[in-house]
Amino acid sequence: MMCRGLKAGACAALLLLLAGCQSTSQSAVNSPFRLETTHQAQGADQRIRFLVIHYTAEDFHNALTTLTDEHVSAHYLIPAKPPLEQGKPVAWQLVPEEMRAWHAGASGWRGRTNLNDTSVGIELENKGYSKHLLGKKFYPFPPAQIDLLANLSKEIVARYQIEPRNVVAHSDIAPQRKDDPGPLFPWQEMAQRGIGAWPDxxxxxxxxxxxxxxxxxxxxxxxxxxxxxxxxxxxxxxxxxxxxxxxxxxxxxxxxxxxxxxxxxxxxxxxxxxxxxxxxxx
The missing domain is CATH 1.10.101.10 (PGBD-like superfamily/PGBD)
Incomplete structure (x- = not known):
C-alpha cells in the first residue's frame, strides 16, 4: 500500500496532496485550452487601495441583519463590546476581502469614484447621533472596540500597502450625505498605531x-x-x-x-x- 510505513497523519497529508495534484491534472487535461503562466506582467498592483470606516447607526443584531441582506454589505462588522473566544476578541467577516462589498455607495476620493470596487469597508456598532436643539449629539466608541479595529485595520493596511491618505471616513468619500464615523472617532489614536494620516x-x-x-x-x-x-x-x-x-x-x-x-x-x-x-x- 502507498501509506505502508507511514504514520496515520503523514499518510493523510500525502493522500490529500496527491488528490489535489490529480484534481489539478484532470482539470488541465479536461480544459479546452492551456494557460501559460511563466511570464507575469510587472504592470499590475493591488485592487484594494482604500480602507473605509463606518458606524452602523443601529445595534449589533439589527446591523448584522442589514449587512447580510441583498441591499447593503460590508467586509467586517465589529461589535461595541467584542466577545472573547479563547481570550481573543471577535470581529465578524461578512464579505471576503477579495470580493466587492456594497458599503460606500456613491463616493469619490482622489479622483476615483465608486469606491466599492477598490476598498475594504469596516462597520462599527455605534448609535451614530441623536438630534438636539443645539445640533447632533454623537456617541463615543468603546476602547475594546477601537483596539480590535486597530489590530484588524493594521493587517489590512499592511496586506494591501494602503497609503495613510487612503484610510478614510465614510463622510470623507460621501460628505454630502454621510457623517460616519463622526467627530468622536479616534483618528489620532489610529494614526499613532500606524493606520491613516494625522497632522503634525x-x-x-x-x-x-x-x-x-x-x-x-x-x-x-x-x-x-x-x-x-x-x-x-x-x-x-x-x-x-x-x-x-x-x-x-x-x-x-x-x-x-x-x-x-x-x-x-x-x-x-x-x-x-x-x-x-x-x-x-x-
Missing amino acids: AGIVQARLAGRDPQQPVDQAQLLALLKQYGYTVTDDMTQAQQRRVIAAFQMHFRQSDYRGNADAQTQAIVQALLQQFPDKND
Whole structure:
C-alpha cells in the first residue's frame, strides 16, 4: 500500500496532496485550452487601495441583519463590546476581502469614484447621533472596540500597502450625505498605531504662521487644497455643499470645531497633511 510505513497523519497529508495534484491534472487535461503562466506582467498592483470606516447607526443584531441582506454589505462588522473566544476578541467577516462589498455607495476620493470596487469597508456598532436643539449629539466608541479595529485595520493596511491618505471616513468619500464615523472617532489614536494620516502639530503651527486659528480664509482656495488632498469638489457646488466638504474634513482632522467654516487653522491642517503625505501616482 502507498501509506505502508507511514504514520496515520503523514499518510493523510500525502493522500490529500496527491488528490489535489490529480484534481489539478484532470482539470488541465479536461480544459479546452492551456494557460501559460511563466511570464507575469510587472504592470499590475493591488485592487484594494482604500480602507473605509463606518458606524452602523443601529445595534449589533439589527446591523448584522442589514449587512447580510441583498441591499447593503460590508467586509467586517465589529461589535461595541467584542466577545472573547479563547481570550481573543471577535470581529465578524461578512464579505471576503477579495470580493466587492456594497458599503460606500456613491463616493469619490482622489479622483476615483465608486469606491466599492477598490476598498475594504469596516462597520462599527455605534448609535451614530441623536438630534438636539443645539445640533447632533454623537456617541463615543468603546476602547475594546477601537483596539480590535486597530489590530484588524493594521493587517489590512499592511496586506494591501494602503497609503495613510487612503484610510478614510465614510463622510470623507460621501460628505454630502454621510457623517460616519463622526467627530468622536479616534483618528489620532489610529494614526499613532500606524493606520491613516494625522497632522503634525509643529507643521500646523508653522503653516498657521501666527494667525488667529479662527481667522477667515478664502473658501475657494481652501476647497482647492481639500480637493488636492482627496475630497470631491466641483464647480457647481452650492454654498451648503461646500461647507459640507469642509465640515467632513474638520470632523476627521479638527474635531473640536466642525461647523464648516473656512478658517486659518483648517487651512494650516490640510497644508500640513499635504506636506507630510505628498501625492503618489494612484
